[in-house]
Amino acid sequence: MASATLLLAVVYAAFISLGLPDGALGVAWPAMRADLGLPLEALGLVTVLLTLGSALSGFASGRVLARLGTPKVVLLSGLATGLSLLGFALAPSYAIIVLLALPLGFGAGSVDAGLNHYAAERWSSRHMNWLHASWGLGATLGPLAVTMAIALGSSWRSGYFIISGAQLALALVFLLTLGLWDKAPAHRVAHEEGPARAGTDTKKLALLLAPLGYALYAGVEVGIGAWAASVLRDGRGYTPGVAGGIAAAYYAAISIGRVISGLIADRVGNRRMVRAGIFVAGFGLALFAFDLGPFGALAGIVLIGFGYAPIYPCLMHETPRRFDPATTRKVVGRQVASAYLGGMLLPPLIGLVAGRLGLWAVAPMAGLYLALLALDLWLLDRLTPP
Numbered sequence: 001m002a003s004a005t006l007l008l009a010v011v012y013a014a015f016i017s018l019g020l021p022d023g024a025l026g027v028a029w030p031a032m033r034a035d036l037g038l039p040l041e042a043l044g045l046v047t048v049l050l051t052l053g054s055a056l057s058g059f060a061s062g063r064v065l066a067r068l069g070t071p072k073v074v075l076l077s078g079l080a081t082g083l084s085l086l087g088f089a090l091a092p093s094y095a096i097i098v099l100l101a102l103p104l105g106f107g108a109g110s111v112d113a114g115l116n117h118y119a120a121e122r123w124s125s126r127h128m129n130w131l132h133a134s135w136g137l138g139a140t141l142g143p144l145a146v147t148m149a150i151a152l153g154s155s156w157r158s159g160y161f162i163i164s165g166a167q168l169a170l171a172l173v174f175l176l177t178l179g180l181w182d183k184a185p186a187h188r189v190a191h192e193e194g195p196a197r198a199g200t201d202t203k204k205l206a207l208l209l210a211p212l213g214y215a216l217y218a219g220v221e222v223g224i225g226a227w228a229a230s231v232l233r234d235g236r237g238y239t240p241g242v243a244g245g246i247a248a249a250y251y252a253a254i255s256i257g258r259v260i261s262g263l264i265a266d267r268v269g270n271r272r273m274v275r276a277g278i279f280v281a282g283f284g285l286a287l288f289a290f291d292l293g294p295f296g297a298l299a300g301i302v303l304i305g306f307g308y309a310p311i312y313p314c315l316m317h318e319t320p321r322r323f324d325p326a327t328t329r330k331v332v333g334r335q336v337a338s339a340y341l342g343g344m345l346l347p348p349l350i351g352l353v354a355g356r357l358g359l360w361a362v363a364p365m366a367g368l369y370l371a372l373l374a375l376d377l378w379l380l381d382r383l384t385p386p
Contacts, residue, residue, distance in 0.1 A: 054108050206384055228246070
């Protein structure tokens with residue numbers, strides 16, 4: 001019992017660590033580019049390489065997990081991530097940061113897929129939601145570390161030293177607890193019979209729909225996060241403080257929503273949680289689409305965040321219940337990779353449409369993605385009955 005509790009605590013810490021680098025680069029970039037003498041758009045190449053590395057490692061994770069096992073993959077990925085972040089802190093030039101972006105992405109994508117697969121097979125939906133809420137805590141602490149380092153008169157490098165130190169310390173914890181990982185038994189959740197577990201066309205379609213859902217999910221999550229402040233400030237004339245505060249409430253709502261979702265997910269069930277989340281997010285998008293004043297915009301953003309909160313973790317937790325164990329390893333990696341790609345490709349499309357039609361088009365475009373997500377998951381549920 002003590003070893004199981006220790007391992008669960010390690011995995012919670014791992015999810016916090018997974019979120020640490022995610023928002024740090026955007027916060028550090030103004031200081032980084034001033035320090036290294038770079039143009040504003042130089043961030044684009046680094047971001048693309050990070051995303052591609054994460055997506056490629058996610059797609060490959062099924063085969064790697066089958067060969068090495070989750071404990072070793074998580075250890076090696078954590079080490080690669082920590083060393084890459086340390087390289088960021090020490091980088092004398094932009095070229096070094098570009099070179100390190102790909103291994104940083106590889107490490108992040110592998111540990112993301114490995115931890116999600118491991119948690120989905122071993123713990124309840126409650127813990128899956130809380131683990132992803134822990135990621136949100138990390139995604140808050142990482143930018144905060146960089147911000148505090150700069151505000152206290154140090155540099156962006158100090159912030160990256162802190163984050164890399166946390167990652168390397170966690171890699172040491174992974175090494176010391178390596179023997180515990182295989183002792184945690186998987187729940188008997190994957191079934192050997194049923195249309196999604198047989199070698200049929202139905203299975204092939206389900207294998208496409210599951211990752212596609214994550215791409216569409218990320219299109220809305222990242223799209224709203226990227227464009228909400230612009231809609232409020234440039235489209236509706238809100239002050240920067242009001243627009244920024246409302247936009248910041250979005251990710252806070254997702255994190256708080258996952259804590260709340262964890263309290264009821266086991267009783268309600270993954271599929272019902274996802275359906276309810278899509279409905280609430282859709283209602284929030286409808287509120288946000290109309291200019292109902294700052295409080296209306298805040299209510300819409302918060303409802304989108306609350307609605308979106310259970311979708312990623314509950315879908316991930318449901319994966320072993322849709323597919324056999326060998327297929328689950330592959331699907332989890334593909335879902336993680338598709339989320340990275342969807343978050344990179346779909347939000348710019350929202351911007352392209354908004355650039356032609358006006359910022360009012362952001363909410364309808366996000367609504368279109370959400371409707372396609374609902375259709376995708378409806379088909380997936382029919383192909384993979386409980």
